[in-house]
Amino acid sequence: DQQVKQNSPSLSVQEGRISILNCDYTNSMFDYFLWYKKYPAEGPTFLISISSIKDKNEDGRFTVFLNKSAKHLSLHIVPSQPGDSAVYFCAASETETSGSRLTFGEGTQLTVNP
Amino acid sequence: EPEVTQTPSHQVTQMGQEVILRCVPISNHLYFYWYRQILGQKVEFLVSFYNNEISEKSEIFDDQFSVERPDGSNFTLKIRSTKLEDSAMYFCASSEGNSPLHFGNGTRLTVT
Numbered sequence: 609d610q611q612v613k614q615n616s617p618s619l620s621v622q623e624g625r626i627s628i629l630n631c632d633y634t635n636s637m638f639d640y641f642l643w644y645k646k647y648p649a650e651g652p653t654f655l656i657s658i659s660s661i662k663d664k665n666e667d668g669r670f671t672v673f674l675n676k677s678a679k680h681l682s683l684h685i686v687p688s689q690p691g692d693s694a695v696y697f698c699a700a701s702e703t704e705t706s707g708s709r710l711t712f713g714e715g716t717q718l719t720v721n722p
Numbered sequence: 723e724p725e726v727t728q729t730p731s732h733q734v735t736q737m738g739q740e741v742i743l744r745c746v747p748i749s750n751h752l753y754f755y756w757y758r759q760i761l762g763q764k765v766e767f768l769v770s771f772y773n774n775e776i777s778e779k780s781e782i783f784d785d786q787f788s789v790e791r792p793d794g795s796n797f798t799l800k801i802r803s804t805k806l807e808d809s810a811m812y813f814c815a816s817s818e819g820n821s822p823l824h825f826g827n828g829t830r831l832t833v834t
Contacts, residue, residue, distance in 0.1 A: 642822060651726070651813050651825030652765070697765065706753040706817050707777040709767035 611635045612700050614713035622721055627685040629716050631698030634679065638700040642710065643672060643683045646695045655696075656683070659704060688720045724748040726826035728814050734832045735804055743799045743829045745814030753777075754797045755815040755823060756789065765813070771797065804833045 613632045621627045629643075639660045644652035658665040658672045658681070665672050671684045685692055698713040727746040735741050747754050756768040770777040771789055788800045797816075801808055811830050815823040 644825075649827065651815075651827045654822040654824070657822060699765075704820050706820055707770045707772050709770065709778055709780065710757075710823065711767070712765040714764055 611638075612698055612711050612713040614698055614716050616716050617714065618717040618719070620719045620721060621688050623690055624687045627683075627688045627692065627718055627720065629683040629685075629696050629698075629718065631681050631683075631713050632679060633681075633700050635700070635702075635711070636679070637702045638711075640701045640704040641672070641674060641681050642699045642701075643670075644697045644699060644712075645692075646697060646715070652697055685718075688718075690720045690722050693718055693720050724824075726814055726816055726824050728812075728826035728829050730829060731827070732830045732832070734834065737806060737833055738803050741801050741804055741831065743801075743812050743814075743831070745797045745799075745826055746795050747797055747814065747816030748818075748824055749795070751816035751818045751824070753817045754789075754791070755817075756799045757813045757815065757825075758782075758810040759813070759828075760807075760810040768799070801831075804831075806833050809833045 642657040643655040645655050646652045656667050656670045656672050658674050674681045695715045695717050697715045699710040701708050701710050729744045754771040759765045767780050769779045769783045786802045790798050811828045813825050813828045815825045817823045
């Protein structure tokens with residue numbers, strides 16, 4: 609299942625700098641996109657989402673950008689902190705309505721170095 | 723903050739045995755889900771459940787799988803006759819209305 613793809617398995621950044629995590633999708637029916645963060649031995653934790661009617665959504669240090677024509681979204685974390693070190697999953701759904709399935713990417717391991 | 727609770731954290735079973743994975747969703751949530759992640763692979767959707775019935779299920783969720791909400795608080799996933807390839811981390815999740823999913827910490831199922 610290659611509908612959602614995160615091409616970078618890992619990313620390493622310095623504390624205080626920007627982290628940019630990328631995600632591509634192929635299914636043009638996807639209408640709602642989310643980013644989840646996962647620490648070892650824990651379940652995924654919701655970070656931020658964006659509907660296809662928007663191209664940007666911001667929440668504190670986290671901003672998600674959506675380029676529908678390119679079928680690409682990215683998560684920006686500014687400034688990055690060591691506590692942000694985790695696996696970040698991009699996920700997509702055909703609707704924002706509850707009950708519909710999420711399709712996940714492979715995840716990107718982010719390491720923020722002090 | 724309310725949490726989704728899953729038990730046990732690790733379950734070891736022999737091939738062919740039945741297992742039941744248990745979850746307590748967040749109390750005011752109405753939608754319940756099971757996902758799984760085989761080691762080294764993506765998190766995959768299994769099933770969603772609302773109003774005491776399955777809303778959607780994936781191709782993975784065949785006749786060996788079933789879900790149940792036996793009372794007002796628990797949500798269970800049963801695998802009738804486990805196979806080696808069922809070994810995975812199983813995540814329960816819940817949501818209220820149009821809100822993001824809240825995931826539990828998972829049950830690691832090992833089939834030997």
